Structures are given as C-alpha cells and as structure tokens.
Amino acid sequence: MPPSRRMTLKDLAAELGVSTASISNAFNRPDQLSPMLRERILNEAKRLGYAGPDAKARSLRTGRSQIIAVILAESLTYSLNDAVASELLSGIAEVLDAHGHTMLLLSGRQHGSETHGSTNMADGYIVYGLMPSMTMLSELPAQNPLVAVDFDIEHCPTIHIDNEPASYSIARHALLTPPKRPAVINLRLTKQPCNGRITDEHDLFSAHHTITRSRLMGIHRAFKESGIDPASVPMWNVEENIHDVCAPVIADILDQPEEHRPDLLLCMSDRIALTALTLAEQRGLCVPDDLRITGFDGIAEGQYRAPRLTTVRQDSIEKGRLAARMILGLSPKEQKYLSTELLIGESCP
Amino acid sequence: MPPSRRMTLKDLAAELGVSTASISNAFNRPDQLSPMLRERILNEAKRLGYAGPDAKARSLRTGRSQIIAVILAESLTYSLNDAVASELLSGIAEVLDAHGHTMLLLSGRQHGSETHGSTNMADGYIVYGLMPSMTMLSELPAQNPLVAVDFDIEHCPTIHIDNEPASYSIARHALLTPPKRPAVINLRLTKQPCNGRITDEHDLFSAHHTITRSRLMGIHRAFKESGIDPASVPMWNVEENIHDVCAPVIADILDQPEEHRPDLLLCMSDRIALTALTLAEQRGLCVPDDLRITGFDGIAEGQYRAPRLTTVRQDSIEKGRLAARMILGLSPKEQKYLSTELLIGESCP
C-alpha cells in the first residue's frame, strides 16, 4: 500500500491474510466471527492506523448515511441565533445523537436558488417552518421520511402546538385586569411586508400560512369574551423576529402621547415582548404599572430577568425530540399537537 | 425500471439512449456536451422524476462529500443555546453555504464514547474548544484539513482572540473608578470542579487549558497597574456558562452583608454578568451605583437591555467565517488572532 493513500479495508484484509468480509464483520457484526479473530483484527487495525470503514462507501453500499437533515425555513444565521429554533435543534440533536445519527443543517433560503448536491444524502428530513418555496421539498428523495414542524405538508406527519388556545389563555389572563388601551404586535401577519401599524389596506395571511394568525384568533376570542370589539384594538406588525427590526416599530408605539400610548401590549413572540420591555425601561416607563406586556414562546431570556415576562411556554426541545423520534421510526408518524403552559411573570401579573 | 426503485443515472441513460457519461456531464460539466443534448437530458430528467446524481455515490466516487463537520467541545444542547457558539456556527454556515457546502454538527461529548460512523464522511473539520478527549481528533482522516478555534492543536491552523489584552482593557476601564471591594467570577478555571469561592486549596488550569486563565492574567495586570494586589481580590468560579449554574454562586456573593459585598464584579462571560445583573435587580441593588458589573463576549442579550452591559465584544461570526474560509482553502491556513472591542455600557460606565 502506498503510504500516501489512506488505508482501506481491502488493504487491511491483505495485510492480515483474512477476507474483507471478516474485517467488515469485525467492525459491524461481532456475532459473525470468532471473538479471537475480531480482537486480532481490531488490534491490528489500530496499530496500522485503519480507523474503520469509510462512511462514504458504507453509505453507498447500505443506502443509509446515518445523517438526518434539518431544513429550516429561515436562514441558518437567523435560526442559529433564535432561541426557539435553537431549542428545537437541540431536542433533535439529543435524540439523533443517542441513536447514532448526526444532524446536517440546511436552509430553505440557500445562497443560490439550487439545492445543495449533498441534500439527497440524508436518510430523512425534518422541515421546520413554512418554506419560502416548495420546489426544494419536491426534489427530496420520495422514499425518505419527512416530518414537518409548525406547518402542514400533505400526507406527512406534522408537529404543532396549540397556538389558538394558547394565545386565548394568555390574552384572557391579561384581560382580567381591564386595559384602557390594549394593542397587539403581530409577526409577519400581513401579505404586504409591513413594519408598523396594520391598517384596513393590509391583507392578512391565513392560519395556513402563518402561525401568528392562529394566535391572533385566540386573542380575538378573548377580547370578544371580555366585551371588547377586536376591530377596535390597534395592531402593529413586524416582519422579522429580531431586536433591530422590532425596535423602531415599538419605539413609535411607545413614543405616542400618553393618552394614546397602549397600556397593554400583547406580543406574538418573546423577542418582540423583550424588545418592548427594554424600550419601555429606557423611557422610564414602569412595567407593569404604566404598561403591561405579554410574550409568546417562553424562552430563557424572558424568564431569567427582572421583571420576568408573562408568556406562554412552548416546549421546543420536546418538539425537536418528537420530530427526531418520528424520523427514526421510534414514534408513530402522525399529526401531533403539543400543549403549552401559561407562565405568569411580573410583566403582566 | 421497477417503479418501486428510485431512478438512477443509468436508468435515465437507457431511457434516453445516451451514455451515462453524458447524463453525468449534463449535471456536472456543461462544457462537456452540446447545449442541445444537455437541455434534452435535463428536461427528460425532470419529466421522469430524476432529481440529479445520488450524493452517496458521488461522494464515494469523487472522494468529497461537500460536507464540513463542526466538532464542538461542549454538548450540542449547550452549544446550540449559547449565543457565542451560535454566532460562530452562523459565521461558518454563511461561508459554507455560499460555497456549496453544508454543515454537519458533531459533539466531542457524544452519547456513547465511540465516534459516529459518519464522522469520516466530512471533507474537513472545524474544532471549537478544547476537546474533553483527544482520541476523537486522532481518529479523523489525517489527510483532511482541520482548523482549531479557541484552542491549539499542534501543526494545525488555529483561530484565537486576544484574551489577555482584551480583559486587561476592560479591567483597566473598570478600575478608573477605584472599587472598594472588587471581585472576579471565573469560568471553569479550577482543576477541581468548583461552583463557589476559589481558595488556596484550588489548582488553576493553565492558559493552555482554558481561555479564562488568559483573561484572568489580563485582569491581574490591570490590578497591579492600579496598585491593587491581585492576591487580595476574592475570586469565585462557575463550572458552566448557564444561568442555573451561575445563579446560586452569584446569589451567595450578593447576599453577603453589605460591608463584604463586592461593588465591582469582573465576570469572565456575558452570561455570568447577565445573571449577576438579574440577581442584583431582583435584590433592589442599583447597577452601577451599588454594584458595577462587566462581562466578556458582547452577546446581543447584553446590549439589547437596560442597563447595557459593559463588556468586550469578540466577533464570533467573523471567527466562524474565517474558520470556514480556511477549511475551504479560501484563506491561508495560519495561526490567526482576531482583535476585540471594548463596549462601555451602563453596567460599568
């Protein structure tokens, strides 16, 4: 064997004077050869610097790569820095790791428009969030399993949370103390991109297109029950769930004259709510006395602070675990709804 | 072709009456066949549901998978939820994505002790942080490139930040206002696991084993310059950079009688500093009047709050970009130091 080349299983077999099958079995199927021979092969392999079968060849031969791809609707940069997506990923990683699989990260928003060539190497796909384009999904190998999280794909197992009841419950809690001027800050709810006040001019996405529409329906149900006409409640919208996009919208809301400024902000995410909290504090507004704020998600950042955020906790880690178990065939592939939990903090007691 | 089986390049070639080489070239090397034939092949492929060459076979044949593995010293659960690691990963992902590569996530702390079989599929490895065990690294294919981030591997390109000068600069800033009772909260500095006060009994890791030792050296240099004996400054340690581990240690510090309670906390990370901020606020302590706090890292959570954290910003995204560029051969493989930036917030003006 030329020393420049990496040692192969065949080289090792020749070196030891055994068949390639025995080498393979020594690494993969201990019951297929005598313990003594196996011991000898493993020892010699280590001594000669053969670290085990090549994964590229193995995956071609077996048809499986032990790789599960997670396809994120958002960019990888956003997803990796978003607490909710990160929790989902860690739940997935935990289960995959425990079962000898690894996680490949892909985004529905690639650099180019084309799918990465290595995409079809994965044994299965977990798709998180509504994809900007469905062409990518249609190009995936049809026989490989697919699980959708937070949105629906026809004929696919999906995992959701109970968005409408969850936001109903938090809105109902907030409305126990009647607000003078309630307001709602939505996330990507309008068909026309809008960072600001939502007007009659705007068309809203359906619940099929954005989970925040379901959340809004829950909030509206609570308003009606409290005798408040939802149409009378001003709404704002932000396009991105990041501080720098939320901040100017919220600044406009808070910088209104006091008689117009809301005293209750129902926010569609903790990120929006935390941005509102920061801007309120910077303006010397007292939370919750001058302004009550609620979020949605239950991320750590909202709970490890003073005042703590009143919010709905969704267990994204468990979502990820379940998605991974479905993909690996450890849980039945079905339509699954996870429940949420109301967390009452000091931002809206 | 039996309809149950996925279509292969060979099937398609037979179907169209052309050679397999032409099919391959149609997808990979447009210059190797006439535009007309290529067009026909691509159209027919789409019509017949052939989505392109199989990545498993391609990677065996070419020897490259277009996959770069990131090996994280911490668990995936920790890394994915840590702002600094997430920024590094997003920097890596950004560059890989732009160059047709994808990112596989691995941890040095696997479930079992054994390396995943698919580990050797990657074309290159970015290793982040000192590995709990070096065996995993020694089993990687020797001919594939390796880049180390935040620690050293012999004969390998590495990326660091200027830990000592960075913490010197922030400590010097803090000491411009002479503290009565300064204190330092370290991260994983002691050889014996310790969540609490560091005493003479503890052995400290060398700078080779933990970046926080270098940071401590910078802090000590600033102390000496200000005429403070470093040995007189009490030090605490935490083992994990997460709220729940930091909180009890910091609570003990803050719950001391006022005449012993520090009025300046130099923290080795923003996570520690933010935990201190929260606990101080919960106790009604005024930051910075009663207590000044500094961090290290410059994560968003410390800047998008009131009071903003005084800290040192390290550009983890750029670290990730550079690591990815080195792995892909787009940047020279060398020992690289990235500089940091002092951020002066209200937590220590």
Place this chain on the structure above:
DNA sequence: CTGAAAGCGCTTACAG
C-alpha cells in the same frame, strides 16, 4: 466460522 464475488450509483480518463 470464513472467503470469493457481486454490486451499490456514480465520475472520469480515454478511445473513437
């Protein structure tokens, strides 16, 4: 328990 051989689906050097 062990070995000889086929073949997973591609890419590429080479001949025409």
Place this chain on the structure above:
DNA sequence: CTGAAAGCGCTTACAG
C-alpha cells in the same frame, strides 16, 4: 462531441 469501461470502498448473500 459521445460512449464503453474501470473503479471509488465498502456490505452482504451465498457457498463452503
């Protein structure tokens, strides 16, 4: 510009 053929490094069904 096109095609026939070798071979990447394995695993596994099968024969002995």
